[in-house]
Amino acid sequence: MSTGRPGVSWGVLIRVREAGIAAVIVALIAVFGLLNPRFLNAENLGAIVLSVGILMILAIGQMLVIVTRNIDLSVGSVLGLSAMVMGMVGRDLPQVPIPLLILIAMAVGALAGALNGVLVAVAQVPAIIATLGTLAIFRGLTFLVSNNVQVDPEDIDDRVQDLAAEGPLGIPWLVIFAIIVVAVAWWFTTRTMTGKRLYAIGSNPEAARMRGLNVRGLTFLVFVTMGALAGLGGAMYVARFATVNPADAGLGFELAVISAVVIGGTNIFGGSGTVLGTVLGTVLVGILANGLTVVGVSGFWQRFASGAIILLAIVADAFVRRRIEARQSQETTVRST
Amino acid sequence: MAVVECRQVSKWYGTAKVLDDVDFTANEAEIHVILGENGAGKSTLVKVIAGLVSPDRGQVLLRGAALKAGSVAAAQAQGVALIHQEPRLFPDLSVMENIWIDQGSGWWSRRRFRLSRMAGRTRELLGRLGSSVSPDARVAFLSVADQQMIDIAAALRKDLKVLIVDEPTASLTPAEVGNLFRVMRELRDQGVAVIFIGHRLEEILEISDRITVLRDGRLVRTLSRDEANEDELIRLMIGRDIEAVAHAPTAAVGEVLLSVRDLSAAGHFSDVSLDVRRGEIVGIGGLVGSGRSEVLEAIFGVRPRSTGVVSVGGRSIGSLAQAVASGMGLVPEDRGRYGLVLLSSVLNNVSAPNLDLTSRLGIRRPRREQRNAQDIVARLRIRVSSLAQLAGQLSGGNQQRVSLGKWLVRDLDILLVDEPTRGVDIGSKREIHGLLRQFADSGKAVLLVSSDMRELLEVPDRILVMREGRITGGLSIDEADEESVMRLAAGIAA
Numbered sequence: 001m002s003t004g005r006p007g008v009s010w011g012v013l014i015r016v017r018e019a020g021i022a023a024v025i026v027a028l029i030a031v032f033g034l035l036n037p038r039f040l041n042a043e044n045l046g047a048i049v050l051s052v053g054i055l056m057i058l059a060i061g062q063m064l065v066i067v068t069r070n071i072d073l074s075v076g077s078v079l080g081l082s083a084m085v086m087g088m089v090g091r092d093l094p095q096v097p098i099p100l101l102i103l104i105a106m107a108v109g110a111l112a113g114a115l116n117g118v119l120v121a122v123a124q125v126p127a128i129i130a131t132l133g134t135l136a137i138f139r140g141l142t143f144l145v146s147n148n149v150q151v152d153p154e155d156i157d158d159r160v161q162d163l164a165a166e167g168p169l170g171i172p173w174l175v176i177f178a179i180i181v182v183a184v185a186w187w188f189t190t191r192t193m194t195g196k197r198l199y200a201i202g203s204n205p206e207a208a209r210m211r212g213l214n215v216r217g218l219t220f221l222v223f224v225t226m227g228a229l230a231g232l233g234g235a236m237y238v239a240r241f242a243t244v245n246p247a248d249a250g251l252g253f254e255l256a257v258i259s260a261v262v263i264g265g266t267n268i269f270g271g272s273g274t275v276l277g278t279v280l281g282t283v284l285v286g287i288l289a290n291g292l293t294v295v296g297v298s299g300f301w302q303r304f305a306s307g308a309i310i311l312l313a314i315v316a317d318a319f320v321r322r323r324i325e326a327r328q329s330q331e332t333t334v335r336s337t
Numbered sequence: 338m339a340v341v342e343c344r345q346v347s348k349w350y351g352t353a354k355v356l357d358d359v360d361f362t363a364n365e366a367e368i369h370v371i372l373g374e375n376g377a378g379k380s381t382l383v384k385v386i387a388g389l390v391s392p393d394r395g396q397v398l399l400r401g402a403a404l405k406a407g408s409v410a411a412a413q414a415q416g417v418a419l420i421h422q423e424p425r426l427f428p429d430l431s432v433m434e435n436i437w438i439d440q441g442s443g444w445w446s447r448r449r450f451r452l453s454r455m456a457g458r459t460r461e462l463l464g465r466l467g468s469s470v471s472p473d474a475r476v477a478f479l480s481v482a483d484q485q486m487i488d489i490a491a492a493l494r495k496d497l498k499v500l501i502v503d504e505p506t507a508s509l510t511p512a513e514v515g516n517l518f519r520v521m522r523e524l525r526d527q528g529v530a531v532i533f534i535g536h537r538l539e540e541i542l543e544i545s546d547r548i549t550v551l552r553d554g555r556l557v558r559t560l561s562r563d564e565a566n567e568d569e570l571i572r573l574m575i576g577r578d579i580e581a582v583a584h585a586p587t588a589a590v591g592e593v594l595l596s597v598r599d600l601s602a603a604g605h606f607s608d609v610s611l612d613v614r615r616g617e618i619v620g621i622g623g624l625v626g627s628g629r630s631e632v633l634e635a636i637f638g639v640r641p642r643s644t645g646v647v648s649v650g651g652r653s654i655g656s657l658a659q660a661v662a663s664g665m666g667l668v669p670e671d672r673g674r675y676g677l678v679l680l681s682s683v684l685n686n687v688s689a690p691n692l693d694l695t696s697r698l699g700i701r702r703p704r705r706e707q708r709n710a711q712d713i714v715a716r717l718r719i720r721v722s723s724l725a726q727l728a729g730q731l732s733g734g735n736q737q738r739v740s741l742g743k744w745l746v747r748d749l750d751i752l753l754v755d756e757p758t759r760g761v762d763i764g765s766k767r768e769i770h771g772l773l774r775q776f777a778d779s780g781k782a783v784l785l786v787s788s789d790m791r792e793l794l795e796v797p798d799r800i801l802v803m804r805e806g807r808i809t810g811g812l813s814i815d816e817a818d819e820e821s822v823m824r825l826a827a828g829i830a831a
Contacts, residue, residue: 196430213439271429
């Protein structure tokens with residue numbers, strides 16, 4: 001490093017942000033635990049882990065989408081549609097093995113994601129508009145394929161339900177899947193060129209095109225990945241809730257997913273975001289939703305409070321980020337003169 | 338041997354023909370300079386070679402093989418790299434990531450991001466450019482000069498056959514320009530065809546092996562360096578002779594119009610005091626990053642001040658609105674981002690800061706706006722196809738004129754101009770200098786920041802020099818020369 005000027009590493013910035021989220025998580029656990037000790041019992045913590053697991057699978061996908069300066073609002077509907085298809089196949093064709101059921105859910109999700117990808121990457125429709133449209137389309141499809149009949153618990157194989165309860169070393173498969181998704185995403189974003197290119201595309205799309213990066217191809221890929229992950233989330237939804245109702249499977253999920261990603265420090269305008277941040281953001285959102293219920297906040301106030309806390313987190317985060325960036329750029333300026 | 342061969346390349350933008358049957362050849366192991374006025378087609382020509390623009394007629398041969406028109410990837414596969422005027426980087430990524438991001442195939446690169454090896458190679462590449470930026474630094478935090486070096490390093494990384502450099506020297510310090518030229522010569526000696534678009538004739542005569550002059554989209558002539566001299570090149574470029582603006586100090590310098598006392602902006606500059614009188618052009622020199630632009634921004638009220646007073650004609654100015662009301666206008670350095678709305682029409686760009694004059698009860702009066710814009714376009718000789726043309730479609734020099742012209746609609750008293758001729762051809766340069774002089778001579782004041790030494794020595798009546806956020810000295814135009822300015826800028830005692 002004898003020749004290297006000590007430049008500004010953005011690692012510093014990210015670490016500060018992530019430590020902040022972790023601190024908020026600890027504070028929330030303490031507050032909820034004090035208000036209602038039941039929050040900390042094994043059964044409730046298990047419930048948190050399961051809901052965080054499903055949320056995390058989707059949030060990782062959403063992070064990749066947002067990093068490329070896009071967004072996918074249709075994730076809740078994709079989850080619902082793939083959960084419904086998987087539930088119906090399991091009900092009507094009981095001989096289909098469970099791994100294949102999960103793959104079917106993921107394939108349905110990937111197909112839905114491919115439609116989003118074509119709209120955004122090929123037809124060049126802004127992602128927020130394209131996926132707002134498909135949000136409604138996929139929800140509508142869920143009603144159509146199911147004939148507005150829900151899949152009941154007795155129609156769902158016990159072994160499917162066991163995915164959310166049992167697994168190797170006593171860890172439920174649902175959690176294992178979430179961990180695998182996180183691990184692969186971490187490897188992909190930090191250790192592969194393709195992963196870095198997603199950041200490049202979101203950071204400066206015009207420069208990405210001029211450097212010869214395949215912007216459209218990668219954008220399409222990201223949407224397909226998001227869809228497949230939403231499909232996996234759908235499979236886990238079936239396992240956990242053992243009911244698929246076309247009207248509410250995954251309804252409003254996009255809000256929780258996007259909140260988790262943004263709280264996790266992913267820049268909503270693309271270009272930056274980390275897997276660790278997204279994991280922390282997801283945990284925070286999951287704990288908040290569960291904790292507010294457990295301490296007995298009424299449903300109306302729950303929505304209000306979770307919205308307010310999310311806004312607060314983002315404002316605090318933006319404030320800290322600006323302070324750090326200002327200081328860093330100052331130092332760089334002084335050094336380079 | 339010809340590495341790049343353009344055969345009868347033509348390109349229209351709308352009805353404007355920007356390239357007209359251009360037959361251009363660049364050989365291996367030569368530095369080939371392309372020269373021409375604004376809108377002569379230089380940038381379009383190199384974009385065609387780099388695959389960023391597909392020609393309407395004709396074709397480009399790279400080492401004898403036809404280039405798939407308009408394919409950046411195909412051009413890159415042939416070893417063509419284009420360094421832009423403004424660096425095109427990824428601000429969120431590190432220096433190292435910026436340099437290596439397009440390694441491997443365009444679609445799916447399984448090649449892992451080997452951090453330690455890449456850091457070493459990155460340091461080596463930057464070292465060849467004489468840059469000492471850390472490979473881990475985030476690009477958003479770096480100066481423009483550092484960013485340009487990274488852009489160049491990214492091109493150096495690849496198996497280069499053709500390096501196209503589009504006027505990168507405007508915002509570089511002399512030492513950095515020296516470095517760049519050294520690297521260009523090294524690459525040439527290794528057999529690379531280097532195509533360089535420049536505006537500073539001294540530079541061009543120093544670096545080139547051959548020079549091609551374009552005018553109005555046509556290739557006027559390609560000549561070797563031995564055949565070329567400044568007068569001849571200027572004549573070829575503009576097709577007429579122009580005389581240099583001999584520096585004639587103004588007759589009457591009036592009372593102090595703009596007064597700045599102890600102005601500071603934390604982290605950028607401190608304790609800046611200066612006066613500009615009516616009829617005067619005051620230049621501010623110094624190295625890139627010495628805080629000159631920030632001083633202009635703070636005077637104009639777009640950058641927060643920590644301390645200090647700015648007054649115009651004795652009245653203190655605290656905000657942007659007050660600055661504009663007092664007759665001040667700022668023409669910023671980065672015209673694409675702050676000086677213009679590139680995706681909006683010339684008409685709207687000229688109208689934008691003047692809506693208070695052209696509207697009644699909040700409703701725009703198009704005819705009045707049109708009259709103003711037409712007047713400005715004529716006065717500044719801006720080349721536009723119509724007032725509805727988008728500002729982003731204009732060449733650099735014409736964009737700069739619009740950026741300046743939008744203020745001339747108002748009856749301004751003070752113009753703050755930051756690098757007004759950066760990336761502008763020599764003909765426009767002279768005209769912009771003439772406009773500034775004319776403005777000052779009509780009893781108004783100009784504060785001019787410039788990195789162009791000639792401009793700084795020719796245009797102003799006196800010069801202030803800044804170094805590391807402070808004014809280190811003032812020079813009258815008679816005592817100022819390149820050496821005295823550089824001494825103050827670099828902090829070397831006389």
